[in-house]
Amino acid sequence: MEKQTLRTRLEHIYALGDVAAITLANGKPLPKAGVFAHAEALAVARTLSAELRGTDGARDFDGEGYCWVELGGGQAAFASGDFYAEPDPVVQLRSPGRLWHLGKVLFERYWMGEGLERAVASLGLALGSKVLGVSAAL
Ligand SMILES: Cc1cc2nc3c(=O)[nH]c(=O)nc-3n(C[C@H](O)[C@H](O)[C@H](O)COP(=O)(O)OP(=O)(O)OC[C@H]3O[C@@H](n4cnc5c(N)ncnc54)[C@H](O)[C@@H]3O)c2cc1C
Incomplete structure (x- = not known):
């Protein structure tokens, strides 16, 4: 393929x-x-x-992708990158923090929630990805 x-x-x-x-x-x-x-x-x-x-x-x-790495205690790290980069994927790992964990919670609410909850989560993610300079397109 x-x-x-x-x-x-x-x-x-x-x-x-x-x-x-x-x-x-x-x-x-x-x-x-x-x-x-x-x-x-x-x-x-x-x-x-x-x-x-x-x-x-x-x-x-x-080939662009991202994911959170949950560490417990309200902390998460965030990895994102270009997996189609050559010769190897280029992936950036952000240091753990509470903001990344909040992003993961919003992401979960976006996919699992409905109506207003989903809309608020989407807005929060769009804002957070702009402020933190990461691509986390929904
Ligand atoms: C424990 C676990 C944790 C994960 N964590 C993450 C994560 O943090 N982040 C992340 O990005 N990804 C994660 N993944 C991977 C992610 O879940 C999958 O890559 C993603 O769900 C794949 O989507 P899909 O639509 O290809 O397949 P699926 O989500 O598996 O969907 C396939 C669907 O087809 C249905 N189906 C199967 N056979 C038939 C049939 N014959 N007829 C009709 N329907 C059928 C199945 O019931 C299922 O609903 C995780 C996976 C696992 C198992």
Whole structure:
């Protein structure tokens, strides 16, 4: 399969999420993670939509991802990076702190919550990622 478009060798068939085996430039596999499954799904959805409409707008998956590392005691670290960088992924690990833990709580509330709770979590994440200078696109 093509790692940017997520096209398989079968016409109009894409692979994403845990079922997709993507080999990085260094020969290692892209980790199986929800954040990648989500970004891959958005890219494939846009590409399929463009295909069906016969318009431009196909979107590639760029290999960008992030995750929190919970340490307990209200502390978490945050890792983010470009997994398609060559020759190796470029990943930045932020020192643990309470703010990162708060980000993880908001992320959880975004996915698990509904209505106002979800909207507030989304706003908090957008604001936090701007202030802290990290890419944590939803
Ligand atoms: C313990 C654990 C902790 C994790 N922590 C993190 C984390 O902190 N951050 C992170 O980014 N990722 C994490 N992951 C990884 C993340 O959960 C997966 O990468 C992600 O859920 C993959 O999404 P997916 O849609 O490809 O597959 P799934 O989420 O597994 O969804 C597949 C769906 O298909 C359904 N299904 C299966 N077979 C059939 C069938 N024959 N017919 C119909 N439906 C079917 C399943 O029931 C399931 O609902 C964790 C995984 C585990 C197990």
